[in-house]
Every structure is written in structure tokens, then in C-alpha cells.
Amino acid sequence: MITMRAVGKAAFCGAAVARGVYEGARRRRTSAAAWERTNHAGRTVHLHAGPAAAAGTALALAAVPGPAPRARAAGALAVLAAAACGAYDDFAGAGDPRRGFRAHLGALRQGDLTSGAVKLIGIGAAACAAGAVVKERPLDKALAAVVIAGSAHLVNLLDVRPGRAAGAVLVLAAPGLARRASAPVAAAPMAAAAALIADDVAERTMLGDTGAHALGAGLGLAVVAGNGRTGLALHAAALVAAALAMDARNHLCE
Numbered sequence: 001m002i003t004m005r006a007v008g009k010a011a012f013c014g015a016a017v018a019r020g021v022y023e024g025a026r027r028r029r030t031s032a033a034a035w036e037r038t039n040h041a042g043r044t045v046h047l048h049a050g051p052a053a054a055a056g057t058a059l060a061l062a063a064v065p066g067p068a069p070r071a072r073a074a075g076a077l078a079v080l081a082a083a084a085c086g087a088y089d090d091f092a093g094a095g096d097p098r099r100g101f102r103a104h105l106g107a108l109r110q111g112d113l114t115s116g117a118v119k120l121i122g123i124g125a126a127a128c129a130a131g132a133v134v135k136e137r138p139l140d141k142a143l144a145a146v147v148i149a150g151s152a153h154l155v156n157l158l159d160v161r162p163g164r165a166a167g168a169v170l171v172l173a174a175p176g177l178a179r180r181a182s183a184p185v186a187a188a189p190m191a192a193a194a195a196l197i198a199d200d201v202a203e204r205t206m207l208g209d210t211g212a213h214a215l216g217a218g219l220g221l222a223v224v225a226g227n228g229r230t231g232l233a234l235h236a237a238a239l240v241a242a243a244l245a246m247d248a249r250n251h252l253c254e
Contacts, residue, residue, distance in 0.1 A: 003066070006184035007177065010064040014191030018056025022048055022196060022205070034091070040161060043203050047090060049196045050210030053166075054083030056192030057218040064184040067134075067225065074133035075185065075221045081126035082152045082217040085119040086209030092118075123213060124149050127220070134224055143232035144224045150239030151220030156212040157246050163201035166193040169215045173222050182226030189218030 025035075025048035035046045062076040092115040124145070131144030159165035169189050176186030193215055199205045207215070223235050 003180050003183050006064055006066045007187045010060045010184045010187035011191040013063050014056040014060035014188045015195040016056075017059045018052045018192040018195040020052075021055045022052035022199070025051060026205075037206060037208070039203060039206060041203065045203055045206050047206060047208040047210065049200055049205040050087065050090065050208040050212075050214070051083070053189075053192045053196055053207055053211035054079060054214035056195065057189045057214050058083075060188035060191060061185065061218065061221065064188065066181075066184045071134045074130045075218075078126045078130035078148060078221065079214050079217045082123050083210050083214035085122035085126075086156070086211070086213035088122075089115040089119045090208045090210055119209065119213075123152050123217070127152070127217070130221065131224070134221070137229075140229055140232060143229065143236050146236040147223050147232055147239060148217055148220035150236065150243060151223065152213045152216035153243055154239055155216030155219060156209055157243075159207055159209075159212040162203050162206070163197050165207055165212045165215065166197040166200050169193040169219055170197070173219050176222040176226050179226040182222045185218075185225045186222035189215045189222070192218070 026046070032046075035048060036044050037047060039045050058076040058079040061079060062072050064072065067075070127145040127149035128141075130148055131141045135141045135144045155165050155169060158168045170193050173186040173190045176182040177190075196205070196207070196211075200207065224232065227235065
């Protein structure tokens, strides 16, 4: 019963906040052009779903009963940090054709600190901080960091078509609802994604790096909450493999 109430509270908070922030941002006219992007089909959409997804996920994680207060705070801060790093890339990196670890780290070796490199470093640091709080043993802390950062990266990689990233979060986080420890945590990004996916699919908005990284970090936190060392190791290995495969694919397409 406690778990059901916690899941319901997280879901309500995540959906209500995400939708409220989205509608408020959509009605604002200030600096509208800065929030507009051209999507894969050549249509102009706005980025308002990004901060909405971040706010809904973070506040739901902060408010959900069940996890220890320090773990809730660490989770919410990790989501907000991932969103902030994504927002920096959305705006400072607009128009930069470089994609993937190889391109950004290669530029960094040449003394060029790209917005993508800032994002990778920032999200990695936030994931390490969150992992250090939510797990006890050093190896588990490290694995948790890989899962949180890797999940954020994976969801961002999937954000190439309307609804794909939000839909992936709904599917990938759903198994977490079946576990007592992770159910309230999984409900947070799922609710935020569910509140925004219709507008995403209708091509009125997009998550951008801001929203994709925030939802992905929330997904990673749910995985961390519901798994021990073996599960964390398996998820970490899968996420690293996916990141390397996608990076190699991007390099071949250049």
C-alpha cells in the first residue's frame, strides 16, 4: 500500500509539474526564436518540453516518499545537472555538427572545449556524485555512476524522431514499477514523459538535450534503485556497448 501511494504521488507530481511548466513556457513570447529548432522533417518546433521534463522528473524524485532524503536530493540534483548540461549544449552548441564521444574528446585533445565535452564532463560528475550517495560500496558507486550517465546518454541518442526518446523512457522504466525499491523512482521520469509525449509526437515540441538527458538520468536512477551489483554491472556493460556502437556509427556516417 505504501508503495502504491508513493508511485501515485510520484506519477501525479511528475505529470502535473511537467505539464504545468510546458504550458507556461509555451505561452511565453519572450525570446521565442531562441527556443525554436528545425526538426528532422523540416518543421519548426520549440524546445519547451525540455525544461518541462526536467522539472517534472526532478520534483517528483525530490517529493516521493520511500527513498532516504539524501538519496532523493541526490537524484533530483543529478536530473537537474543533466538538464543544465543538456541546455548548455542545446544553446551554446547549436549548429555544431560534431557528434559523439570521439568527436568531442578529439576536439578536447586539440584544446577545443566544445559544448558537447562540457556536457559529457558535467553529466559524468553529477552521476558520480549521485552514485556516491545512493550506494554504499565503492564498486557499486562506480557502477551506479556509469548507469546514470549511460542512461542519460542513451536516451539522448534516441531523441532523433518525434516521441522516440519519451517512448523509450516509458518502455525501459516500466520494469522498475514491479520492484518495491525502484517503483516510485521509475514513476517520476515515466510520468513526465507521458505528460509530454503527445506534443512531441505531434511535432509541436521536442525534448532537446535538456529533456532527453533529464529523463535519461531519471531512468538511470530507477535502474540503480532496483538492482544490486550484478544487475548494475549488466546494465553498465550494455550501456557502454550501446554508446560505443552508436559513436562508431556516427563516425562512419561523417
